[in-house]
Amino acid sequence: MIKVTDLHKKIGQVQALNGLSFEAHNGTITGLLGPNGAGKTTCLRTLFGLLKADSGSAEIDSLNVVTQSSQAKQQLGLFPDPFGLYERLTPREYVQFFAELNGMAGKEAKQATDEVLSLLKMQDIADRRCQGFSQGQRMKTALAQAIVHKPTNIVLDEPTRGLDVMSTRLLRDLLLMLKQQGHCVLFSSHVMQEVAALCDQVVVMAAGRVVAQGSPAELCLRTGKTSLEDAFISLIGTDEGIAA
């Protein structure tokens, strides 16, 4: 479970987070939805421990990301940019390296790597170098890296950016599988279709704070709209920075 409480963060002259509070639960896919500049990435960077909030708190499985940073990180999987993989490694080498970085010893890391390669049905590509991989193969390798240490929580910042339709569909299926397994999945997006298709809960953000939270159906009901896109525009009062 991920919980952020009254987060404030000023970057330069910009109040990027301005009292942000929400929870994302296990067995649920939660979407952080907001226009450009709403503060989504700033929120996720704070969760990763890359940014320190000016005030407020962020917790991963009740572990404070600042004061219990290493334990919190054990329970957090970060989905990296699939286009930024180190091309000379094979997925097996890549994933095992990250398992070890996350504190697993040699044998344990090897076993965890075997398990995740099998879970994501990657045996056919496990021992090929990443160079020349298709988008789907890169995406699976990136996801394997994020979940090899079996974190409860998986966080993705605009995960489908740059992916083609097939890879996007594949990622969607994999995130649904992680949800079925009881993980807490949190991702940021401004792509309505993606959020509507995947999310149980949507946290609508604007100007660094939560404007509304609920299931896509609840948000439509609350605003009297028939689509999430119309509900979103009604909630934030502008259609700037959204993608249909």
Ligand SMILES: Nc1ncnc2c1ncn2[C@@H]1O[C@H](COP(=O)(O)OP(=O)(O)OP(=O)(O)O)[C@@H](O)[C@H]1O
């Ligand atoms: N390093 C930085 N320097 C200056 N301003 C920043 C920096 N990082 C973030 N900001 C500002 O903080 C605000 C929130 O940015 P953030 O990247 O969190 O938004 P976002 O919701 O992820 O937007 P997008 O959908 O465009 O990625 C924006 O006004 C942004 O310009």
